[in-house]
Amino acid sequence: MLNLFLSEPVWDDVVDTESAKMRISLLSKLESVIQPLLMSGGRPEARLWLSNSIAGMTSVARRDQCELFMNLLRSKPTKYGLASHLLQMIFDKRPQKAGSVYFDNAGSPTRISQWFSSFAGSGGGMEHGKGAKALTQFAFVNRDICWEELEWKGKHGQSPAVVATKPHYFLDLDIQQTVENFLENVPEFWSSNEFAESLKDGEILSIDRKFFLDYFLDLMYKEKARDVWEVVTEFLTEESFSYLCQHLLITLEEPELCKFLESLRKVLHPRMEPKDFSNSSFLFEVILSKCSDCGSFDQTLLLDAVFTRKRELLRLLRDEGGEEVEEKTKDIVCQICAIPNFDNSLAPIIKSCFKLKTAESVKWLGLQSWVLYYRFLEGYQTIESWESMFRNNAISFRRSNTYALLDHDGLSEESVSDLERRVSSKVKHRKRSRKKKKRKFDREHDNEFLDFNTTNDGLGLQSNGGSWMLSTDGYSxxxxxxxxxxxxxxxxxxTWMRWVLAKSVE
Incomplete structure (x- = not known):
């Protein structure tokens, strides 16, 4: 009988037993099979899992998330890779801010000329580039404060009235000198709607993306320009923690990611909402916040894998380990599941977690849950086997009259595309139409299990698949x-972690 250990023990009566020691020994063997995969070929994928788990954390305050990344950006040696990636995100999402900083710092004469000198055509019909359009519009509307700052290449300047009738005269502007005049004497232009409109789609940054990245990196680290750091700070504060993690953590080297994790642990304050305990990512967040030492980075990868990536870990094991590793894993899992359950050999392991000083004991719980996942996949292929397991573990259930059809890959209906789901829905509707005459019979037997057709005609549950409503989630x-x-x-x-956390605060 497979024991799920869902009945809370009387903790004062729990003592260490030989079977508990045997369970830890076997779980340790399982760890020795899994860990090498996370240290070698599967390491990049395991790092990606960890980054995604961090991105899913919800208790990080805005000011804390900003500080976390700012500490990395200001640390030594200089994090040019991280900063470059962050700047590209700012260019994409806040081009107006980036453009304003560029011009505030005088920029490159060549790029300034490119942006503001896009005057085309002659006579009455002109199509200005965005920079040129912003300059001309602002100059006409605010001619009383800025017209004298327009620098002309000819012997004399042009009046607003003349340029209004002959706009091609703008081709005679000395763009570089005019922009310098505006930077010094017309601050209103750089905060104007005309200028903001010209920058908001980020087109200016597309003139030479590499140049702008290098230019802003110099402003950050060589010039230590305050306005650049202000834009970076604002961006890191206002964007979501999830978005920042998904795009920035992948750029970090392992020592940097370890440093980030150490800093992150200090600012995590997850609220213990009952509904959140079913979220494995939340449990991992709790472990990071409660455990003073999660050990090495390798152990952190293992903790994340067994807590949040059971399906992906099994796929990695099969892809990277091969048949020999899978056979070894299967043998260890079978031995663990065969441990006598009369003394609840998991209870001493759970009890050892109560102090939550380190993640060592919690690791055994994560591995044990992965053992159950593996065993369910390998050993429960029929309706009868599932229902026997429910009964043996005091899980009340009833068969569902809506069940998931499986596609050729063995995926549930919830996993298929919207189109496939709509097709399945139509098929089920036709099935129900054929069974109208049986509805009265079904109503008379509401409290009994339904007898499902196990043939291959597609009308009932197949022998290797079923659908149940369980008491574990209130039959929801x-x-x-x-x-x-x-x-x-x-x-x-x-369930085990609820007990651990409840006792750890007593």
Whole structure:
């Protein structure tokens, strides 16, 4: 019988046992199989999992997220890769801010000329580039404060009245000198709607993307320009933590990511909402915040993998480990599941987590939940096997009258495309239409299990797939046999962690 350990023990009666020591020994063997995969070929993927888990954390305050990344940007050696990636994000999402900083710092004469000298055509019909259009519009509207700052290449300047009738005269502007005059004497232009409109789509930055990146990096680290750092600070504060992590953590080297994790741990304050315990990412956030030492970076990758990436970890094991590793894993899992359960051999392990000083004990719970996930996939292929397991673990259930069809890859209906879902919906509607005559019979047997057709005619549950409503979530969701391994293993882990966290605060 597979024990899910869902009944809370009387903790004062829990003592260490030989079976508990055996369980830890076998879990340690399983760790020795999984860990090398996370240290070698699967390491880039494991790092990506960790970055995504961090991105999913919800308790980081805006001011803290800004400080986390600012500390990295200001650390030594200079993080040019991180800064370059961040600047590209600012160019894409806040081009107006970047453009304003560029011109405030005088910029490059060549690029300034390119931006403001795009006067085309002659006579009455002209199509100005965005910079030139902003300059001419502002100059006409505010001619009383800025017209004298227009610098002309000819012997004399042009009046607003003349240029209004002959706009091609703008071709005679000395753009570089005019822009310098505006920078010094017409601050209103750089905060005007005309200038902002010319920058908002970021077209100016497309003139030479590499130049602008290098230019802004120099402003940040060589010139230490305050206005650049102000834009960076504002961006890091206002963007979501998830967005920043997904785009920036992948640029970090491992020592930098470790430093980020150490700083992150100090600002995590997850609220213990009951509904959140079913979220494995939330549990990982709790572990980081509560455990004073998560050990090496390798152990952090392992913790994240077994807590939040059960499906992906199994795929990695099969892809990177090959048949030999999979056979070894299967053998260890079978031995763990065969440990006698009369003394609840998981209880001493759970009890050892109560102090939550380190992540060592919690790691065993994560590995145990992965063992359950693996066992569900390998050992539960029929409706009867699932229902027997429910009964043995005191999980009340009833078969669902809506169930997920499986596609040729074994994915549940929830995993397929919208088009496939609509097709399935139409098929089910036709099935229901054929069964109208049976509705009266069904109503008379509401409290009994339905007898499902197990043939291959597609009308009932197939022998290797079913769908149930479970008491574990208040009968609120219909779980298919495809989704149950991940759901139940996560439910078990969240149940154990509830006990751990409840006791750790007493």
């Amino acid at each position: 969701t219909s779980w298919s046999s495809v989704d149950l391994p991940e759901y139940l293993s996560r439910h078990c882990l969240s």
